[in-house]
Each structure stands twice: as structure tokens, then as C-alpha cells.
Amino acid sequence: MVCEWPGGTGPLGEERLRALLADLPEPWLLGNEGPETFSPFDNLGHLIDGEETDWIPRARLILAQGPSVRFEPYDRFRHRGRNAGRTLQSLQSEFEKLRLANLELLRSWQLTAAQLELRGEHPALGPVTLRELLAAWVAHDLGHVAQVARVMAKQYAHEVGPWLPFLPVLTDRPSPGPSAS
């Protein structure tokens, strides 16, 4: 389905995350799931890092097919230092600007089937195609939308009384898992 989103911005639309976070007070935005886990604010910062340092820069590298097609590792915690003291609103504006520009650039490339099969080298995963990179961008995004909703739900774990064991979103734990996005 990659690159076949009719009109609009498809599942990568930056307005989806804005709607999820719009007008919420701080406790909803800064709560997390425990030490070393991401709050909604962190998720947004992480997505900004992806726009600036991951998906499109890697796509460029693949398309250029220069002497090295090896990607820079993606720093999953770059946002922590970068965004200290920022407001959620300013991060939202920044994310939307970056995402829109990246989607425009992506569309302007008018990628061919052959280009989608070009390869780069992921520092941990080895060879990957441009098609897989773009699909991973979409899935990564949706994973963080799911995470934002899940983390917000967790803030109510102590409020729901006997419903707790019947709302899986409150009792699952994020598995730290490997970090090679």
C-alpha cells in the first residue's frame, strides 16, 4: 500500500496526533508508564527526531546510491535534551511543519517501483529497501499514536476501581524491546 494514499496525507497525517493531544491539561501530556518510558510529550519529541534524523534522511541516502548507503543510528533519546522547557504547542507546530514538508518532498519524488526496491543499510538490521523504510515510517507512527493513547489511559489506572483487570490498556506494560527504528 506504500505511496498509494489517495489524496490527503494518509495515515501519516500530522493532524491525527494534533487532534489526540489538543486542549489537554498537563497531567495528560506529561504522565508516562514508569521510569524510562515515554509520556505523550516525549512521543511527540521522538516523532520530531524521526522527521529530522531518520525517515527522510535515510530515504535520501537510499535514493542517492552514493559510495555509502549506511544509515546513521537513530538516537531514540535525542528529544530529551533537545526539548527541555518546550511547550507541547510549540512541539506540535514544529512536528506539523516538519511532517508536511517531508510529505511534500516524498510526493515530489514521484517514486517508481524500481526506486522503491533500492536498498540502504540499516546499522542494526542490515539491507532494507526504500519500500520497507517508508512502510516502517507509517507503522512506527501508528505505534506511537497507539502509545500516546495507551499512556494517557494509564493515568486512570487508579481511578477505575474494579474495572482495572477488565481494561487491558491499563495493565499491559510496554515491553522495552530492542531499539532499532
Next chain:
Amino acid sequence: MVCEWPGGTGPLGEERLRALLADLPEPWLLGNEGPETFSPFDNLGHLIDGEETDWIPRARLILAQGPSVRFEPYDRFRHRGRNAGRTLQSLQSEFEKLRLANLELLRSWQLTAAQLELRGEHPALGPVTLRELLAAWVAHDLGHVAQVARVMAKQYAHEVGPWLPFLPVLTDRPSPGPSAS
């Protein structure tokens, strides 16, 4: 935090789900995670059932404190028959109408701390307070927003190549779990 959402509709805003699903073609809306799991379309139908048969009807029952405060069981699959042949757009409009009316009603009650401690009887969970019911409404909603994003991500599980094991949202499975929402 229940009932302290300043302005707007807080995390229960129906526009959040609309933004997540807006302008997406059918494969994104009808895909699921396997037999007996919910697609985004099903999630929306299930949330409509909640508006019509669960949260507010139960809140009314608690507030009335009549001879019986026992809730009707919540049919998690009511939507399957109810919405056959419907479009996502018509479900969205219906959900928004129901949700808005329910939030207006909730606000109009101007619930007191004492009322929030009134109890009803859940058919499976036993005694629950109005406060817990309203919190469960919020958490249940966010759980389904997370599910919608997760199920959409799953549709790309075969597209991401070597990224698969590094995107947990693609490999987790929804635990069927007990159904007592």
C-alpha cells in the same frame, strides 16, 4: 481527575477518533488482527454501543438509586448486526452526535463529590461508584483509540521487512481477556 476537564471535551472528545480515521481508504478501516478481533470500523461501532447502552445509561441508574442499581450486561458484539452495510462516515456522524449529547448531559448534572460516590452494581464486577464508572468510560475510550492505531499498524506487518521485530506494535497480539466493560 474525573469531571475536571477544563473546557472542551477532554480526552473523551469525539473529534479525536474522527481525526484518526478521517479520509482513510477501506483497507485501513476494515483490517483487523485476526478472527474475532475488531477492525477500526468495529471499534467505532463498539464505542457507539457504549454511548447507547453502557456508560450514560448506567450513570442514570446510579443517580436514580431506585430499587435496583444493577446494570444490564454490555453486549460487546451488538454492533456487528447493528451496523452491517453502514459506512464509516455514517457511523462517525452517529458517534459524534451521541457522544456530544452524552457529554452535555453529563455536564448538565453538575455532579457533586457525594454523587460521585454513589454506587451501582456491575453484573460481573459487583459494586462500583459513579466516579469509577466515569473514569472507566475515559480509559475504555483511550483503549479503543490505541487499538485503532495498533490495528492499522498491523496492516503493514508484511511491508516493513526487517523492521518487523523492532516495531512492537506489529508483533504484540491483543489478549482476548475478560469482557466486562
